[in-house]
Amino acid sequence: MENRAAVESVEASMPDLSHLGTGLRGKRELGNILGVHGPQTPRGMQIADGYVRLVEKTLLEYQQSRERLIRFLKEGDIDDYFRAQDCFESGVHSLHRAILYLDRLRALGLRQRDGSPFVPRPRDLEVLTNPVKERVRKLRDLAEHLDKDIVSGRLPLEADIAIHLGWNKACLGTAEIAYVDLARWVEQLHYFALLLSRVELVVREPGSAQPEEESA
Numbered sequence: 001m002e003n004r005a006a007v008e009s010v011e012a013s014m015p016d017l018s019h020l021g022t023g024l025r026g027k028r029e030l031g032n033i034l035g036v037h038g039p040q041t042p043r044g045m046q047i048a049d050g051y052v053r054l055v056e057k058t059l060l061e062y063q064q065s066r067e068r069l070i071r072f073l074k075e076g077d078i079d080d081y082f083r084a085q086d087c088f089e090s091g092v093h094s095l096h097r098a099i100l101y102l103d104r105l106r107a108l109g110l111r112q113r114d115g116s117p118f119v120p121r122p123r124d125l126e127v128l129t130n131p132v133k134e135r136v137r138k139l140r141d142l143a144e145h146l147d148k149d150i151v152s153g154r155l156p157l158e159a160d161i162a163i164h165l166g167w168n169k170a171c172l173g174t175a176e177i178a179y180v181d182l183a184r185w186v187e188q189l190h191y192f193a194l195l196l197s198r199v200e201l202v203v204r205e206p207g208s209a210q211p212e213e214e215s216a
Helices: 005-013 024-034 042-075 078-107 130-145 147-154 179-197
Strands: 170-171 175-178
Touching: 005 042, 005 147, 005 179, 024 042, 024 170, 024 179, 042 147, 042 175, 078 130, 078 179, 130 147, 130 170, 175 179
Parallel strands: none
Antiparallel strands: 170 175
């Protein structure tokens, strides 16, 4: 039987990010083939490629987790809940890695056309702040070490053996992340992945000046 209150709560607290779209990896690959993407060094290109891959993976896992959790609340099939757990855990892992990649991209000193940093300082970008990175890392680490804790007997017998998905947040042990916060961080990461994947065709009259190359 459908739990209408739970469905409405999850739909409201776990934003739908389908509007962000996917296909970033394909666009990034096309841009690489055309030679229109930065950064301008092989190492920088490799880091950017890895970043785009992980951001898209995070988005897909988040969306799948949301869809399966809502389906579980509507139809009551416990397998949907388990798949939602699996996808959420995978999404947290890739989110953690994507943040590390974005930190590395910032360290490369990439610049926009106007000379401003391609990736802002952490104080100007929430997802790169230490409190956010610590929250993501804590949940990721607890999930990563869960199997060892179970096998070794360190996990309390009454504890969950996977990330618990509530109506508005995910929890594991002492770690928790609100869905609305996670969605906001994914959107922030997606913004830079989109810039690194965008392919534009500029049509100019014969003899006109060529467009300037993007610094990033």
